[in-house]
Amino acid sequence: MLEDSYxxxxxxxxxxxxxxxxxxxxERIIRAIEKVPRHYFFDQAFLEHxxxxxxFPIGQGQTISQPFTVAFQTQLLEIEExxxxxxxxxxxxxxxxxxxxxxxxxxxxxxxxxxxxxxxAFLPRMGYNPHFFHGDGTKGLPAFAPFDKIIVTAAAPExxxxxxxxxxxxxxxxxxxxxxxxxxxxxIIKLNETEFREEAHDFFxxxxxxGKFGWKK
Ligand code: SAM
Numbered sequence: 001m002l003e004d005s006y007x008x009x010x011x012x013x014x015x016x017x018x019x020x021x022x023x024x025x026x027e028r029i030i031r032a033i034e035k036v037p038r039h040y041f042f043d044q045a046f047l048e049h050x051x052x053x054x055x056f057p058i059g060q061g062q063t064i065s066q067p068f069t070v071a072f073q074t075q076l077l078e079i080e081e082x083x084x085x086x087x088x089x090x091x092x093x094x095x096x097x098x099x100x101x102x103x104x105x106x107x108x109x110x111x112x113x114x115x116x117x118x119x120x121a122f123l124p125r126m127g128y129n130p131h132f133f134h135g136d137g138t139k140g141l142p143a144f145a146p147f148d149k150i151i152v153t154a155a156a157p158e159x160x161x162x163x164x165x166x167x168x169x170x171x172x173x174x175x176x177x178x179x180x181x182x183x184x185x186x187x188i189i190k191l192n193e194t195e196f197r198e199e200a201h202d203f204f205x206x207x208x209x210x211g212k213f214g215w216k217k
Pocket of ligand 1: 064136214
């Protein structure tokens with residue numbers, strides 16, 4: 001049974017304040033962090049880790065991203081109510097919940113089948129209903145394109161072409177690009193069919209993006 005106590009809510013408010021101090025200015029994101037029960041994504045034995053600002057293993061060598069990273073990527077996306085958002089790397093589903101709290105319609109794709117299955121079964125129990133897909137997200141989701149925003153939550157060696165193509169004009173792609181230890185957070189804005197504006201933000205460390213336009217396994 002999922003329980004969200006006053007203690008959990010208090011810890012969440014504290015976490016949200018920590019993120020504010022670290023530079024998250026968008027109040028809607030702060031409220032979303034205060035709302036989504038991150039401890040639901042943790043095993044009973046590891047509950048005390050849920051509201052620390054750090055990434056945590058979720059099995060299969062994968063992680064639930066650090067709350068600051070989730071908030072930072074979300075802030076760069078400048079989500080507006082009703083935005084159609086593609087997320088590459090569903091993982092635990094926590095990032096998808098934050099996007100849904102901001103009023104986005106979320107299409108999320110996960111490469112590892114067992115993770116896809118677990119998260120697809122779990123998120124609706126929390127009341128969150130993105131569209132779930134299993135497969136190689138580096139190819140995007142051509143059948144559902146174009147997207148207002150695209151977020152990649154794994155480390156890419158370079159920006160996958162299909163993701164640029166599947167972005168609307170004026171759309172924003174946020175993706176960590178670099179080697180296997182450190183990546184620069186890139187924000188790419190589509191100006192028209194052939195031109196993009198690129199901004200480099202801080203450095204982060206993600207698990208690798210695999211697949212056709214990612215790292216080869
Ligand atoms: N967004 C997640 C969350 O909120 O918990 C964190 C994701 S975790 C840091 C990165 C995820 O990307 C992993 O679950 C991994 O299996 C997935 N992944 C890696 N390459 C992928 C690909 N080509 N397509 C879809 N998912 C991929």
